[in-house]
Amino acid sequence: MLFFSYFKELVGREVTVELKNDLAIRGTLHSVDQYLNIKLENTRVVDQDKYPHMMSVRNCFIRGSVVRYVQLPPEGVDVELLHDATRREARGG
Amino acid sequence: MSWAGPEDVYLSTSLASYLDSRVLQKNCFLVLKFCCLSIPLNPGFNVDFELSTSEKMLEFRNGGSTNHFFTVEVWWSNAIIHAAEKLLVLLRDGRKLLGILRSFDQFANAVLEGACERVIVGDLYCDIPLGLYVIRGENVVLIGELDSEREELPPHMTRVSAAEIKRAQKAEREASDLKGTMRKRMEFLDMD
Numbered sequence: 001m002l003f004f005s006y007f008k009e010l011v012g013r014e015v016t017v018e019l020k021n022d023l024a025i026r027g028t029l030h031s032v033d034q035y036l037n038i039k040l041e042n043t044r045v046v047d048q049d050k051y052p053h054m055m056s057v058r059n060c061f062i063r064g065s066v067v068r069y070v071q072l073p074p075e076g077v078d079v080e081l082l083h084d085a086t087r088r089e090a091r092g093g
Numbered sequence: 094m095s096w097a098g099p100e101d102v103y104l105s106t107s108l109a110s111y112l113d114s115r116v117l118q119k120n121c122f123l124v125l126k127f128c129c130l131s132i133p134l135n136p137g138f139n140v141d142f143e144l145s146t147s148e149k150m151l152e153f154r155n156g157g158s159t160n161h162f163f164t165v166e167v168w169w170s171n172a173i174i175h176a177a178e179k180l181l182v183l184l185r186d187g188r189k190l191l192g193i194l195r196s197f198d199q200f201a202n203a204v205l206e207g208a209c210e211r212v213i214v215g216d217l218y219c220d221i222p223l224g225l226y227v228i229r230g231e232n233v234v235l236i237g238e239l240d241s242e243r244e245e246l247p248p249h250m251t252r253v254s255a256a257e258i259k260r261a262q263k264a265e266r267e268a269s270d271l272k273g274t275m276r277k278r279m280e281f282l283d284m285d
Binding site: 019021023025037043052053054055056057058059060061062063065066 | 189230231233235238239240245246250
């Protein structure tokens with residue numbers, strides 16, 4: 001549940017979601033759920049020419065299981081805080 | 094599954110929130126399978142009611158102000174949303190389906206009405222009609238809402254017949270197969 005809470009903090013930020021089929025989509029994080037399904041708004045595909053069918057998609061729902069990476073804004077990560085939280089989780093607290 | 098707290102309800106519904114007020118504004122009603130109930134969802138229509146007492150799954154809230162429409166939080170899978178919105182569904186095998194979303198659940202299983210597959214080969218494309226499709230959620234990669242004000246495809250792409258696109262698809266597949274076998278034969282050169 002840690003990364004779920006973490007992603008909740010990122011709502012409203014601009015992120016790039018890279019999928020397992022190599023499609024990379026940039027957009028504003030609108031919402032996220034416990035499966036880490038993601039909804040993006042104002043989306044644009046990074047490699048527009050390769051994926052012409054995505055041209056008119058303005059907002060989309062991405063299934064969590066197909067996400068490979070989520071690229072975050074640098075200021076969106078508080079590394080110290082995340083360290084502490086992961087340690088706490090590993091201890092089972 | 095037991096009834097979860099309001100927070101969990103919201104969180105388990107990103108697909109539902111995908112069909113957020115923007116979609117629902119355009120639609121006239123929502124049908125609950127359980128109670129055989131149709132609820133008009135006109136903008137400005139004042140609804141404040143809840144079905145969450147037992148295992149029922151829908152909660153309606155009025156946004157509070159007159160120009161803020163409903164947020165509809167769908168819990169569980171039994172809501173059929175009559176949405177007149179055209180969607181693009183990308184599947185894991187790379188297929189692109191277009192259609193009108195009629196129903197979905199928490200696994201992203203979805204029912205598409207009037208579905209068609211958009212085959213794109215180079216600058217050619219074709220919409221092959223398929224009819225009513227039930228898509229198993231695990232095959233879904235992405236569900237996108239198509240903006241009706243924007244062009245669906247770049248202007249240089251041309252629409253061709255189904256037979257023609259099949260031919261182009263076959264040619265493309267053969268070309269990539271050939272490339273694969275050539276590479277295999279050249280492997281001894283150790284080009285890396």
